[in-house]
Amino acid sequence: MKTWAPIKLVGKTLRVDLSDEKIEVTKEGAGAYKNFLGGKGINQYFLYKEVKPDTKPLDPDNLLIIGAGLLTGTLIPGATRTSFDTKNVFNGGVGSANVGGNFAPGLKFAGFGNVIIKGKAEKPIYIWIENGSVEIRDAGKIWGKGTLETTKWICEDVGEEGVQIASIGPAGENLVRGACIMVNGTRAAAKCGVGAVAGSKNLKAIAVKGSKAVEVAEPERFMELAKRAWRKIRFSRTTKIIRAGRTFSTLEAKNAICNMPQRNFQDGYMDPEKVRMVNSEAFAKYEISKFACFSCPVWCRAYYKVEDGPYAGIEGEAVEMNSIADFASKLDIPYAPAVIKAHLMCNYYGMDIDAAAGAIAWAFEAYEKGVLTKKDTDGLELKWGNHDVLMKLLKKMAYRESFGNLLAEGSYWASRKVGKESEEYAITMKKQDLYEEVRVPKGWALGVALSTRGGGHCSGAPLVEREKFPSGVAEKIYGVETTTDPTTYKGKAKLVVFHERFHNVLHSTGICLYTSAWVYPDWLNPDDIAELVSAATGLEITSEELLKIGERIHNLERAFNALHAGFDRKDDYLPERFFKEPIKSGPYKGEKLDRKKFDKMLDENYRIHGWDEKGIPKRETLKRLGLGYVAKDLERAGIIR
Amino acid sequence: MPKCVGCRVCELICSYHHKKAFQPSVSSIKVHDLGKGKYSVSVSKEDRDKRIKCDSCEGEDFPLCITFCPTEVICLSPRGIEVIQI
Numbered sequence: 145m146k147t148w149a150p151i152k153l154v155g156k157t158l159r160v161d162l163s164d165e166k167i168e169v170t171k172e173g174a175g176a177y178k179n180f181l182g183g184k185g186i187n188q189y190f191l192y193k194e195v196k197p198d199t200k201p202l203d204p205d206n207l208l209i210i211g212a213g214l215l216t217g218t219l220i221p222g223a224t225r226t227s228f229d230t231k232n233v234f235n236g237g238v239g240s241a242n243v244g245g246n247f248a249p250g251l252k253f254a255g256f257g258n259v260i261i262k263g264k265a266e267k268p269i270y271i272w273i274e275n276g277s278v279e280i281r282d283a284g285k286i287w288g289k290g291t292l293e294t295t296k297w298i299c300e301d302v303g304e305e306g307v308q309i310a311s312i313g314p315a316g317e318n319l320v321r322g323a324c325i326m327v328n329g330t331r332a333a334a335k336c337g338v339g340a341v342a343g344s345k346n347l348k349a350i351a352v353k354g355s356k357a358v359e360v361a362e363p364e365r366f367m368e369l370a371k372r373a374w375r376k377i378r379f380s381r382t383t384k385i386i387r388a389g390r391t392f393s394t395l396e397a398k399n400a401i402c403n404m405p406q407r408n409f410q411d412g413y414m415d416p417e418k419v420r421m422v423n424s425e426a427f428a429k430y431e432i433s434k435f436a437c438f439s440c441p442v443w444c445r446a447y448y449k450v451e452d453g454p455y456a457g458i459e460g461e462a463v464e465m466n467s468i469a470d471f472a473s474k475l476d477i478p479y480a481p482a483v484i485k486a487h488l489m490c491n492y493y494g495m496d497i498d499a500a501a502g503a504i505a506w507a508f509e510a511y512e513k514g515v516l517t518k519k520d521t522d523g524l525e526l527k528w529g530n531h532d533v534l535m536k537l538l539k540k541m542a543y544r545e546s547f548g549n550l551l552a553e554g555s556y557w558a559s560r561k562v563g564k565e566s567e568e569y570a571i572t573m574k575k576q577d578l579y580e581e582v583r584v585p586k587g588w589a590l591g592v593a594l595s596t597r598g599g600g601h602c603s604g605a606p607l608v609e610r611e612k613f614p615s616g617v618a619e620k621i622y623g624v625e626t627t628t629d630p631t632t633y634k635g636k637a638k639l640v641v642f643h644e645r646f647h648n649v650l651h652s653t654g655i656c657l658y659t660s661a662w663v664y665p666d667w668l669n670p671d672d673i674a675e676l677v678s679a680a681t682g683l684e685i686t687s688e689e690l691l692k693i694g695e696r697i698h699n700l701e702r703a704f705n706a707l708h709a710g711f712d713r714k715d716d717y718l719p720e721r722f723f724k725e726p727i728k729s730g731p732y733k734g735e736k737l738d739r740k741k742f743d744k745m746l747d748e749n750y751r752i753h754g755w756d757e758k759g760i761p762k763r764e765t766l767k768r769l770g771l772g773y774v775a776k777d778l779e780r781a782g783i784i785r
Numbered sequence: 786m787p788k789c790v791g792c793r794v795c796e797l798i799c800s801y802h803h804k805k806a807f808q809p810s811v812s813s814i815k816v817h818d819l820g821k822g823k824y825s826v827s828v829s830k831e832d833r834d835k836r837i838k839c840d841s842c843e844g845e846d847f848p849l850c851i852t853f854c855p856t857e858v859i860c861l862s863p864r865g866i867e868v869i870q871i
Contacts, residue, residue, distance in 0.1 A: 355810030433822030
């Protein structure tokens with residue numbers, strides 16, 4: 145009679161020191177999962193413990209930590225995601241990037257839950273994990289190659305099919321700040337410069353294949369719950385919508401609340417004619433297939449091919465909501481084939497599309513204002529709508545070539561080099577480029593501002609401020625009276641607190657946001673997930689206790705930011721543009737953020753969290769969460785008295 | 786007509802049926818990635834290479850792969866479980 149042990153779900157921990165070529169396998173995850181679940185939670189736990197505040201993101205001593213979610217490898221709908229955690233290349237604080245595709249299941253079936261990578265290899269290498277065996281292999285022949293080619297080459301080099309490969313492209317190799325890690329060349333662990341961290345270690349890729357089992361504590365109970373979860377997602381209204389129109393099904397609704405980053409956030413509203421040229425229907429023309437990630441019935445992915453026009457012949461997996469916002473709106477290029485092309489280029493180079501479009505849009509506005517001229521831009525005319533120039537700039541940026549070297553720094557650092565008030569339109573949070581327009585939905589604004597990793601909408605920002613639900617649904621699922629007026633400040637601090645904790649639960653269980661109640665209340669909520677975690681681990685955990693784990697991870701990150709980057713309240717304010725310049729057109733023309741009301745939301749968010757007026761976690765809050773050691777560190781650093 | 790989307794829930798539920806664990810490498814049913822978002826699916830009628838032969842979910846109310854498949858490409862046939870993508 146087999147007995148279950150936590151390690152059979154959580155997976156072993158693999159430690160690789162690239163400087164010494166040392167490989168070590170431990171069971172540390174089995175000790176940490178009760179407090180941190182898995183994925184991002186366990187990664188951040190190791191990151192906090194083992195990286196010192198004076199270590200810089202590209203130093204060998206920085207860790208790159210890969211974590212499969214606690215529930216990945218099981219058949220919970222959407223439980224497929226991987227977290228990559230490290231010091232943020234833009235700001236030295238928390239870095240965390242999350243990705244779909246099938247990498248985490250691959251890691252779990254090889255017997256691993258977390259991989260901790262330290263040091264720097266002497267020359268380019270990749271790590272090959274096959275069940276229990278781990279090898280460091282030469283990557284000299286693929287250094288310089290794009291991520292898709294790298295994927296194919298590694299499969300041949302190890303002589304296997306069905307290998308899951310996380311790799312960097314030229315952008316990571318050239319330490320571009322917005323460099324990302326790509327899974328099998330098509331899914332991005334995009335943010336915080338995780339690709340540059342890998343590049344700084346001469347780490348071209350991590351490849352994994354496994355044939356082992358993932359097991360849960362109470363199989364029969366788990367299967368009953370999983371069947372219910374599967375049915376809940378498979379037959380939901382939201383699934384039908386996303387299957388049809390992908391992650392940009394809601395493009396018109398987003399534009400209706402003036403939530404588009406039009407021309408570097410000069411406006412929040414996109415001309416509906418332009419929206420029609422890049423909505424779900426417009427892209428459907430180029431779609432060859434729709435498909436899914438591991439264990440997901442939503443199948444939101446798609447493969448495109450363009451047959452005519454200047455980009456005839458391009459094909460590949462591409463396009464999400466961000467791509468349309470970044471290229472069609474932020475750069476005013478409402479041309480679907482150009483959006484596909486730009487996205488594919490970023491996949492190839494291994495570059496975050498938000499960071500790429502952010503730096504480039506800043507440059508376009510600087511050019512518009514005469515702050516940059518053709519002398520600075522290698523003779524290129526940076527005019528809104530010019531997609532030919534966009535493609536040229538993406539390449540220069542990935543290779544840090546000439547003008548691209550400035551862009552590769554991201555708009556925050558680039559604008560500090562150029563000066564001439566160009567800092568005013570470097571639209572960033574904690575120095576990382578934003579994709580998020582924020583003037584209308586106030587909860588979204590607060591969530592983006594407070595996000596521990598520097599912008600992004602997957603660490604606290606709610607998505608539910610624009611639709612009406614039946615009464616009681618908002619209270620039951622999100623813990624607030626109502627969510628349906630985007631412009632009201634009331635209740636939004638509490639709505640954000642819920643999401644800050646809930647997002648951490650998702651990132652740590654490995655469940656995709658696109659099978660979760662973040663998108664809509666008919667999807668997996670904390671009660672659903674608490675039951676699944678209980679049956680999977682044998683721990684009886686309520687949804688309150690589950691959200692408390694999310695709270696623990698959140699406080700750990702907040703403290704990390706204070707210690708490593710000196711972040712506090714002053715770093716929680718969105719760029720001045722959003723407070724000073726109103727939306728220029730559309731249904732919410734005239735709307736902007738009110739500083740006093742924003743301050744009150746910050747005050748309330750901090751109060752609910754148990755933080756002081758500077759947004760620093762109080763001693764008693766940290767102790768309540770079992771983070772007494774964090775309180776001591778903050779005391780020693782003089783951050784709490 | 787419905788196509789396999791490569792979610793591989795059939796592999797997961799099949800391995801669970803055989804071993805009460807999630808282990809796609811031993812499932813009777815296997816999804817093959819053909820590239821460009823296209824997939825084919827094969828069902829093992831005999832034990833081979835650690836894969837366990839399909840027993841049409843003996844002991845269950847109804848074959849689990851058919852119940853779970855979100856695109857309904859898995860079917861009952863006189864030959865056992867088959868995958869039809871037209």
